[in-house]
Amino acid sequence: MKLLSLLPLLGLAAAQSDGNPHNWDRTRRCDHTDYSPACGPCEGIGGIPTSDDDYTPTTCEVTGNATDVPSDQLVRPVWGEKWQVDPYFEVLIGKKTDPFCFSVIPSNDSVGELCYRADYGQQYYDVGGDSGALRFDLNSKTVVGNITSKIIHKDTNFWIVNKFPWYAAGVHQCICSQVREGGASGNKLMYPVNPNWTEQMFYIGREKIGIEYTGTTQELEHWAFGPHHLWSTVDKGEIIRMWQPFNGLQIFPEGTNRIEQDQDMFEDPPPECKKDGGALFRVKCSDEGYPMTEEEEKAVEINKIDKARAVEPVPRQAFKGSDFENMANVLNGWLEEGDHETRACALWSTEELQQLQAMIYLAKHSEFDEIYQSVDDNRRMRKDFADIEEDWAQLNALLEGVEDDHIAHDIRRDGHCHEAVMWFVHHLTTDVKKMFADAGVVVPLLSLAPHSEPPAGADSAHKAAHAVYQEQVTCSSCHAQY
Numbered sequence: 001m002k003l004l005s006l007l008p009l010l011g012l013a014a015a016q017s018d019g020n021p022h023n024w025d026r027t028r029r030c031d032h033t034d035y036s037p038a039c040g041p042c043e044g045i046g047g048i049p050t051s052d053d054d055y056t057p058t059t060c061e062v063t064g065n066a067t068d069v070p071s072d073q074l075v076r077p078v079w080g081e082k083w084q085v086d087p088y089f090e091v092l093i094g095k096k097t098d099p100f101c102f103s104v105i106p107s108n109d110s111v112g113e114l115c116y117r118a119d120y121g122q123q124y125y126d127v128g129g130d131s132g133a134l135r136f137d138l139n140s141k142t143v144v145g146n147i148t149s150k151i152i153h154k155d156t157n158f159w160i161v162n163k164f165p166w167y168a169a170g171v172h173q174c175i176c177s178q179v180r181e182g183g184a185s186g187n188k189l190m191y192p193v194n195p196n197w198t199e200q201m202f203y204i205g206r207e208k209i210g211i212e213y214t215g216t217t218q219e220l221e222h223w224a225f226g227p228h229h230l231w232s233t234v235d236k237g238e239i240i241r242m243w244q245p246f247n248g249l250q251i252f253p254e255g256t257n258r259i260e261q262d263q264d265m266f267e268d269p270p271p272e273c274k275k276d277g278g279a280l281f282r283v284k285c286s287d288e289g290y291p292m293t294e295e296e297e298k299a300v301e302i303n304k305i306d307k308a309r310a311v312e313p314v315p316r317q318a319f320k321g322s323d324f325e326n327m328a329n330v331l332n333g334w335l336e337e338g339d340h341e342t343r344a345c346a347l348w349s350t351e352e353l354q355q356l357q358a359m360i361y362l363a364k365h366s367e368f369d370e371i372y373q374s375v376d377d378n379r380r381m382r383k384d385f386a387d388i389e390e391d392w393a394q395l396n397a398l399l400e401g402v403e404d405d406h407i408a409h410d411i412r413r414d415g416h417c418h419e420a421v422m423w424f425v426h427h428l429t430t431d432v433k434k435m436f437a438d439a440g441v442v443v444p445l446l447s448l449a450p451h452s453e454p455p456a457g458a459d460s461a462h463k464a465a466h467a468v469y470q471e472q473v474t475c476s477s478c479h480a481q482y
């Protein structure tokens with residue numbers, strides 16, 4: 001569910017003077033023109049990162065310094081104008097601009113919270129022909145499950161089309177954007193990387209370096225420019241590996257295959273990004289499928305009926321029950337009368353519910369929460385998604401060790417059913433709910449019986465699950481008359 005992004009070279013720049021805020025060592029980061037002493041062989045090599053603090057450095061053995069290879073025998077790295085790579089591996093790194101790291105565009109500094117997303121698939125590049133474009137077809141594991149993505153960067157436009165997993169009935173999402181230098185609004189627009197960018201690289205030395213995801217070690221030439229490092233073959237200059245500590249890791253196991261590209265693959269815009277016949281989720285896309293202007297974004301509002309329901313703090317009598325079970329039956333009746341498919345809470349797993357909630361969170365309209373937050377309404381989002389996800393992970397880990405405690409797992413699942421329904425009903429517009437229904441997205445029903453306080457002898461997992469459950473089952477405070 002990636003948003004993903006484009007080639008780490010979008011952040012290509014000279015020395016970075018951001019102060020190295022994450023205090024990375026010279027193995028993970030060594031800016032060639034901004035470090036003293038200057039970077040040498042086996043420095044700035046990087047590896048596979050998973051966070052600002054954790055990464056597994058690759059292996060490296062120096063086989064020659066820069067002065068050991070005569071300049072007339074040195075083959076410079078070759079990028080080329082038209083090529084494709086299959087397979088292709090990457091860890092994409094960039095500023096966190098959405099809770100799922102779907103829209104990761106490499107930046108020109110490492111300040112702030114960063115996303116790390118591992119992908120694999122194919123990459124296509126053509127700036128010598130009519131298209132002037134870059135395309136990725138990738139597979140990723142995300143918080144909402146395994147997704148496939150198509151990313152196209154053509155001229156200054158950037159499209160990310162994601163296909164969600166089975167539970168979302170193959171729902172598509174399109175994110176429309178424009179790439180700006182440093183990722184900041186108002187900065188100059190960026191085009192696909194120029195094929196001659198390797199001309200500015202400085203030679204570092206020759207190394208036997210481990211190539212991630214392949215299980216191989218190759219003797220390659222090491223080049224650098226600012227924080228950007230690449231490794232190319234000794235004889236032909238084929239680029240095999242690239243690393244930039246706050247843009248990403250890229251692996252081209254067989255180099256780049258220089259062939260003519262099918263121009264139809266560089267869709268402009270992708271059909272999934274258009275209003276007519278397009279994706280269920282279209283983020284910042286105009287009706288024609290291009291990135292919205294700021295004025296167009298501001299014009300998108302929730303309708304009057306949805307807003308009237310959001311500002312009414314007390315449910316109408318038809319949506320209330322005499323006790324918890326009656327309330328759940330009443331609300332389930334309304335859910336089952338809707339256009340969307342429903343499934344009993346007991347038939348869901350906690351993981352499936354968390355994935356569904358992540359997708360609902362992605363589709364929510366921020367104006368609803370602004371209304372709820374302003375009056376401290378129980379329908380409000382109590383945390384941002386990063387904190388929600390962290391809470392989920394902590395309780396998931398705690399419950400992994402108590403597989404025999406079925407009650408604790410049932411409490412966990414039932415709480416998610418109630419929370420997912422609340423998010424679905426009170427944070428999605430009517431139009432989005434209809435699109436969910438048309439796409440076959442399944443909605444859970446509420447569990448019928450409340451979970452009582454855990455007994456005095458209950459274990460910590462049981463108590464923790466119940467405490468979270470109490471926060472999730474907020475509907476009873478308004479919909480139950482007791």
